Amino acid sequence: MKALVYTGPKEVEVRDIPEQTPKDGSIKLKMKYCGVCGSDIAISLGKHPRAKAPLVLGHEFLGEVVEDGKKFKKGDRVVAYPLLSCGHCLPCRTGNPHVCNTLRLIGIDVDGGICQYGYIDEDVLFKVPDDVSDKAAAVIEPLAVIVRAIHQSNFKSLDVAAVIGAGPIGMIAGMMLKHMGASKVFISDIDEKRLEKAMEFGMIPVNAKTESMEKVAKTATDGEGVDVLFECSGAEIAAMEMTSITRVGGTICMVSVPKTPLNVNLRDINFKEQHIVGTRVYTKEEFRQAVEYSAQIKEDLEKIVSHILPLKDSAKVFDMIADLNYGTVKVLIDCTDI
Structure with a gap:
């Protein structure tokens, strides 16, 4: 499958890579859109302290369920709470896993969502309201x-x-x-x-x-x-x-x-x-609330998307964001356009 891969400081490229291996509790998603975040920019420049090449970028993704799972059905549109907490440190033990001492994120510490397909744990997925467009849903994480x-x-x-x-x-x-x-x-x-x-x-x-x-x-x-x-x-x-x-x-x-x-x-x-x-990220409950809020401000969320790049051209995205002449606000990658 195609994916946008960080290969080293100031080096990203669209590569053919093998599909991920499914894990217990995971479900296969066809990625639709993925937003580009400031942390992705830092990774692309080689300035993120944890991200290591090669890495599939992207943690702001919207996916479509490919096959029925335990909680979701084929065709459901879902977004993922991308935080990975240890479950053992003091913040985790005291109800604050979103600021885990060794917090990791999908798309930073493990492969992310700027790709055609991915396997994601069902427990971190949230169904997108039916009346929220794909463009608006891709902005739920921020x-x-x-x-x-x-x-x-x-x-x-x-x-x-x-x-x-x-x-x-x-x-x-x-x-x-x-x-x-x-x-x-x-x-x-x-x-x-x-x-x-x-x-x-x-x-x-x-x-x-x-x-x-x-x-x-x-x-x-x-x-x-x-x-x-x-x-x-x-x-x-x-x-x-x-x-x-x-x-x-x-x-x-x-x-x-x-x-x-x-x-x-x-x-x-x-x-x-x-x-x-x-403030750093968000709790899982606040992520759920963001999914609900997306239905209330869906028109504004759509308007904030200024540019959409196809996956096949996504290696250009960081140069585009850096060029003020483009006037980018929120940029999405269309993971279906390969």
Whole structure:
């Protein structure tokens, strides 16, 4: 079968590989779409600390069940909770396997879903609602990331929110915040095309090249600042500014994972009694909730998909994402087009 394989730093190629060997409890899927994530970009550059070549990429996949299993029937469309936990460490023993001390993921530590077929444990699969399109379903995994982030932030309806970074994760964060009742959602980026897209979802765009998020947000909140801020960029300047954008007693949720330690204004954290919280992935229950939410915001999830590449051309995907002229937001690989 065909698969997109990471073969070494800055080297990916579409290869013919053998089909996976089924394991007890697994079911065969025909892969339909797979989203491309920031972690896939890191792997392709050789910068992911765990991913080892050769590796089939992709953890944001939608598949169609090929044959009846114990829980699913042939033809069911399913998405996979891709986390692999040890079950023995302290986080696992205390109900937090999503932050297992040795957490692994499909598509990072074992072969992933940018391929024609795969065998996946039935216990981690969720059936996609019938009225959710294939394109929207392929965005459920990053949606789960935001479900978790919003839970971590203790966001409340009518809160004023800010999102720094209008990439796929930031865009989905803004969409969900609007859906859950935010009174205003400000979103900043330096990419004008992404900011135009954010406006379509009802967000208030801030071009970080020409505007100050702090000034815009405080002008709109009588000088107080936003109730909750989601840092989705990983940029050094964002780490320095996020405390000034957020009000006294407000919450900052770190959704991005900076590659190096960044400077943060800890004095603001003290003097404004702010809360800063991290978020990494999602629980299995939050993944299930994301599947349900997908039916409620299906039109927006479809719109966030800016480009679809056929599997046969998927080795070009990372160059395309890096080229700002393409204006990519969320890119999917069509695993049926070989």
